[in-house]
Amino acid sequence: MPVPSMDLVARLLKGDLRAAGRLMSRAEAGSEEARAALGKVYKAAGKAHIVGLTGVPGSGKSTLVSKLVQTIREDGRKVGVIAIDPSSPFSGGSILGDRIRMSNLTMDDGVYIRSMATRGSTGGLARSALAAVDILDAAGFDVIIIETVGVGQDEVEIARASHSTIVVSAPGLGDDVQAIKAGILEIADIHVVSKCDRADANRTITDLKTMLAMGISVSMRNRDDKPLWQVPVVGTSAETGEGIGELVATMDRHRKAHHTTELGAERLRRIAEYRTFKTAEDLLRSRFFASTSERVAALVERISRRELDPFAASDELMSNVAL
């Protein structure tokens, strides 16, 4: 018989990491039995600094995470990592390879790495990533880094889920117009330009700084309207170690600037709001599919022959759905 999730929570709160792993699996499976237990974990959490790290595929996110974790560990803080990779849109399976670049961390009990697949969730996060964050938070981890899938221009959910959002750009991937487009670059609390041992990194740093300066001059109405936080650009190199210490210090500074202020409190409320809607949406989706899947097959057949339209069909599905 499977252990009740509430028992796992009791073990988790005593620091049992085996229980942490099992609870994460139950969260991922969308287990109804685990919902109340995960609720209890949520209430026990709330101390950790949650850092979101995002960027295009190949920008060096996993490598940077590995270096960040090492540096944060030097002052004794415990670090959790939720590393997300994509699921196949065809089979639903995945290959989760982020651990390869973090192999130097695997034997440290102050580091917990969990790989997760997106399972059809868009936006860069896995559906149960935030439950996993709560679990590590409640188990006493001080900093929790969520590494998103490699993103394009528009996957910005991470900013609604983390206290500090780091956007990683790699040199050589676009001109200064890329830097003023809407989307991913707007969500950064901290910009990182990775691989800055490369010659063209300075150009990318300059483009980002110019973009940020433009934003400040446009949005600030008078001279006294100083922003509480000016988004910095940090150049890092995993190769030489350059900038890693500065990045950790900048993360800590961002946390401090937000921790006790009204701005920070507002952010926590927005995170809570996002979390509530997201959880409700997932519940709605899974119950909707469970209660309509049989009827959908017949409707799809008729819609594909254009005897029925998707608008009328969804009205019909919604009108008798058991939620």
Add this chain to the structure above:
Amino acid sequence: MSSPIRVLLAKVGLDGHDRGVKVVARTLRDAGMDVIYTGLHRTPEEVVHSAVQEDVDVLGISLLSGAHMTICPKIMKLLAEQDAADTIVVVGGVVPDEDVAPLKEMGVKELLLQDTPPKQIVETLERLVAERGPR
């Protein structure tokens, strides 16, 4: 609601041949499983540590080096120590026939040796997880 089967594939020790394990990873992915691959040259301690954190259903060890009679007992012992004896351990690669029985005796659930068709690998894992039941 059910979840994809989670598998950790590991190359342990001084064994640099990973073409096979990558083909297996791809096969399992295409069968709808979540596959965590840890890269080359891991120690038994690292592999067990990762398997516990990832809470995998199956730990697949790929061995072409001939060190299976040293490495497998270590892994089985470490799993038991970590309260993770319910992890299904499967070995793939090159293992002489006479070592199959001793490996099974120490708790390796199945050996999928050279020339095992991909479909059989998938079916074996699905069967072993079904036999274990929910956890």
